[in-house]
Amino acid sequence: MRRPSPLPPTPGSHPAEPPLAPRDAPARGERPADVVPLPLPFADEPSIEPDAADTGLRDVWRASRARRRALRAEVRRFTVRQRRRRRIWVGVAIAFVVMVLGTAGAAYSPLFAVERVDVVGTSQLDAAAVADALKGQVGTPLAMVDDSAVKAALVRFPLVESYTLEARPPHDLIVRIVERTPVGVVQTPAGFTLVDAAGVVLSTTPTAPAGQPVLDISGGTQSDAFRAAGRVVRALPDGIRSQVTAVSASTPDDVTLTLGATGSKVAWGSADRSAEKARVLDLLMQKSPPDRTKEYDVTSPEAGVIR
Known part of the structure; x- marks a missing residue:
């Protein structure tokens, strides 16, 4: 790069050097490029007519509609699994409702x-x-x-x-x-009334029915003594029950049984632990049959007594 002269030349000094050529000036022997004028924007374009404006609005509307369609298509594409699950659940619900209605209709029909x-x-x-x-x-x-x-x-x-x-x-x-299980008969003016453990009348006959013990209970069928006697009779095994011909009780704690033609007595006591007392009585009767025994005492099942 040429260093510029700090001061202009004075008269009488050496002639000034020729000025530097511009940087963009063409070299010697080269022909400068032609300058092509650029047209001004919209200078030669015709003015927009009403028909051209209408066409532009339709294009915008069509483009907007196409964009909405594309957006809906994308939404459907990304929600296809959710819609499939929804259709499955709706189908299951409809099938269940149809099944319930069909079952109810069939159940209440003459079918x-x-x-x-x-x-x-x-x-x-x-x-x-x-x-x-x-x-x-x-x-x-x-x-x-x-x-x-x-x-x-x-x-x-x-x-x-x-x-x-x-x-x-x-x-x-x-x-x-x-x-109902009969527990015996109660003698009344009308005859012999068959009753169960709750005192419910089952039948009344002029004579005592076979196989049913005669009940002699203080206070009648509504007393505590009767309820205790009923529980005792129901706890007896069939082998002993068939031999009982009479049951008596004046209180809930002194139930007594009478066995067969021998008239042997069984001191039972209360209805508590009747199942244990029944097992003890069965063992005592095997050891000493009624025809050789006047009384069995099972009021305390831990220690049965034969008299």
Whole structure:
């Protein structure tokens, strides 16, 4: 780079050096480039007519609609699993509702109406008579069997202690009977009344029924002594129960049994621990039969006594 002269030349000094050529000036012998004038913006364009403006608005609207469509397509693409799960759950819910409605409709329709009533669990009762009393339920859908009507029909049978109903599709109604267990007969002016442990009258006959002990209880069938005697009789095993011909009690703690034709007595005491007392009595009777014994004392089951 040429160092510039610090001061202009004075008169009489050496002639000034020729000025430096501009940096962008063409070299000697080169032809300068042609200058092409640039057109001014929109100088030669025609003015926008109304039709051209309308076309632009339609293009903008179409572009906006296309953008919305593309956006919806992207949303659907990214939510396809969620929509699939929703369709599955909706389908499951609809299937469940249809199944429930179909089941309920079938259950309450004549397709599942009662055609046969089966009575089970009876030994003293006539099962056919009980079934005949319940024939009013024939033709009723199993789900609409009237419990109150069944109860009203069975209450006419005193031996029925409890019952349960079991629907067995398509057409069977099962009635399970639990019969009352007689504990003996009470002598009354009307004859001999057969009662259970709760004092419920089962039947009345002019003579004492065979196989039932005669009850001699102070205070009647509503007393504590009667309830204690009933518990004792129900705790007896069948082998001993068949030999008992009489039961007496003046208080709940002095229940006494009479065995067979020998008239042997069994001092039982209270109804507490009756199952243990029954086992001890059975052992004592095996050791000393009633025809050789006047009295058995099992009031204390730990120490049975034979007299």
